[in-house]
Amino acid sequence: MSSREHRLDGGTPTVLVTGATGFIGHQAVHRLLAHEGRPRLRLLVHDRDVPDCCAAATAVVRGSLTDPASLRGVCRGVGTVLHLASVITQDPATAHAVNTAGTEALLAEAHRSGVRRFVRLGTAAVYGPGPHRGEPAPSGRPLSVTSASRLAGDRSVLAAGGVVLRPYLVYGAGDVWLVPALVQMITRLPRWIEGGRARLSLISVDDLARVTAxxxxxPAPLPVSAVLHAAHPRPVVVRDLVTALCRQLGLPLPRGDVSRADLEAHLGGPADADLVRRFAQFGTDHWFDSSELWSLAGLEPGPGFAEQFAACAPWYREHLRDPLPATASPAG
Known part of the structure; x- marks a missing residue:
């Protein structure tokens, strides 16, 4: 992959997509298939079936990010790699194998095949506890095994001249992380953390797929070695976020306040440090300037959170069951 040139070939390009069977991936593939001048798609799939909505007009190749030999040839004839695959885990070996070494193996194959554009989906969780208030380039301070391994993979992509997209919180049909985590929080601690005043960057999975596609x-070049924040331009106040969720899902609103400093006592001490960290992130500003991404994509953002969440609330009401496992983190 050339770090000097990110131009698509003339004619219909071929895009290799990893993670096409995931929450964000299958929506991105759907958007690519519907895109004007639809690109040829090649999906790199490990051990899942390809959804029906992704099967049309695509080629499917089997391989694993943890097995570099299985990646040989997957980028042949490809102009763009859209790398959406990642793993959320507390196991350092697995996180490194997929998110760091797997990304490096795919980059090496892309370089061998002459791929000119490499776009990776990362996460703004790599910036750590905050507060973050729109600063252009926060320092990486990952607090989880997953985020540390994803940051290492990001650095390899940026060193090769690629682009990294970093959403913070993503919601919509198929979400098994964010809203389940919020339901768990409201059930476990029905209070406003720091008054619910914190502002967060959110993006619907539909908007994320649309802007990624x-x-x-x-056609024009992308910036070289760029980090682009992926969010709706208007941050969401936690009180508004939780109020909309409770209204749509029939949950009681929190009552009373708790400070971040007192979270451990309210969660029952000695509390699990990871649990406290996950609750605390909703009491601190985490919002990021996404204007460059929307400008490069040539798109206007969709409606705000309240309208988009109301549209996907029926899916949550149908599918939401048990709260998030204690080891998971909605921001990766």
Whole structure:
């Protein structure tokens, strides 16, 4: 992959997509298939079946990010790699194998095949506890095994001249992380953390897929070694977020306040440090400037959170069951 050139070939390009069977991936593939001048798609799949909505007009190749030999040839004839695959885990060996070494193996194959554009989906969770208030380039201070391994993979992509997209919190049909985590929080601690005043960057999975598809099919060059924050331009106040969730899902609103400093006592001490950290992130500003991404994609953002969440609330009401496992983190 050339770090000097990120131009798509003339004619219909071929885009290799990893993670196409995931929450964000299958929506991105759906958007690419519907895109004007639809690119040829090649899906790198490990051990899942390809959803029906992704099967049309695509080629499927089997391989594993943890097995570099299985990746040989997957990028042959490809102009763009859209790397959406990752793993959320507390096991350091697995996180490194997929998120760090797996990304490096895919980059090496892309370089061998002459791929000119490499876009990776990361996470703004790599920036750590905050507060973050729109600063252009926060320092990486990952607090979880998953985020540390993803940051290491990001650095390899940026060193090779690629682009890293970093959403913070993603919601919509198929979400098994964010809203289940919020339901768990409201049930476990029905209080406003720091008055519910914190502002957070959110993006619907539909908007994320839409802007990602537009970015990777953009005819003009992309910036080299760029981090692009992926969010709706308007941050969401936690009180508004939780109020909308409770209204749509029939949950009682929190009552009373608790400070971040007192979270451990309210959660029952000695509390699990990871649990306290996950609750605390909803009491601190985490919002990021996404204007460059929307400009490069040539798109206007969709409606705000309240309208988009109302549209996907029926899916949550149908599918939401048990709260998030204690080891998971909605921001990765």
């Amino acid at each position: 537009a970015l990777v099919t953009r």
